[in-house]
Amino acid sequence: MKVMVMVKASASSEAGKMPSEALLTAMGEFNAQLVDAGVMESGEGLKPSSEGYRVHFNGSERTVSQGPFAATNELVAGFWVWNVNSMEEALEWVKKCPNPMEEASDIEIRALYGMEDFADADPSGEIAAQEDELRQTLEMQKSSVRNYLFFAGRCQEALDFYTQHLGAKVEFKMHFNESPEPMPADMLQKGFENKIMHAAFKVGDVTILASDGCNDTDTFSGFSLALTVPNEPQAHRVFNALAQDGKVVMPLAKVFWSPLYGQVTDKFGVAWMIMLPDA
Template identity: 70%
Template structure:
């Protein structure tokens, strides 16, 4: 399950009617409709007024007269009267945290012992990787101590960031094998 949000009733919602450049706001409740819902947006806004202002800025979704309905989600605070112990709220928070962790990602940091640029070229050629940032040791804003780098590493990759699909990967030549 990706989400389990509950919409508040139309009596607490609004509709914005689009007719060319005109926008007309109507407060609910609305009679049932048999029209198809073609899509939806979820916005994080501070108030219904802010949501209305955003909708009024939208381009007309259809060539003919059309409506966008705005409804709020229920939040745990809406159930405070029936959750006097806080148990339902605690379980809801636990479920949300579990779902969030299932969506989480990690960023790997790869060390290539002087062959980072070669690896990046390989990933670009074979995995369509996109290199988003690359900094060499000799480009560091803070000079790297001489004793830290193996000879010939001043032009090697100090830090790189690249992506393969939705994955972000960090990479470096390191300081060279056998160096401090």
């Protein structure tokens, strides 16, 4: 279940008083524990209500008022969104939290609604499907795409050329014989052990990924798009969609550089590398 954990405002937070170094350190350590436990999804602090606005709705009328707002104990100074197994688990985590204010303070926990809570108002499931589509769209907006070039044994030559003529900066380079895992038998052409397995170089503000590939017989006919997605369900969804009427080159699997990685060529002949970011 998802919960919102709200730090209630205090006189000091409404006055804009910044936390001490000791408090920032303690809260940072607590946040690290939440992340390590896989509980924390997001968390932010809010500026005083004096820098905020409220919009009052009454039918078609909209009335705007500017802070500060009264009833400090009803305001929120910061929040987390946690994914926990139960409200009891959320309570146990809150009890471990350092006092978020220099003075006495309160933290409120509220469960978030899920679409299943609105089942009676959505008997066909159409609204739930729309919400799921919106969620997927939001997740995909966090994705990134990079060009991945294969040079059939001439990668170092290409890196040198781009460095000399384009001012490229090589940010990372690994040869096949430096791989922390042995290459599959007969995958590499003889003599390619010293070739570049993976490299990253920057031209201007764009980072390009590159490799020698596994042999020198493949002609340079294009490139692969490396798509990093935010989570495992999205990786499987995107991979399966691209594989439909296409060709799976390497099924999604855990590799040493990514928790999940696979290669697929779509029905239009575009080569894709789908991966999760390394933790």
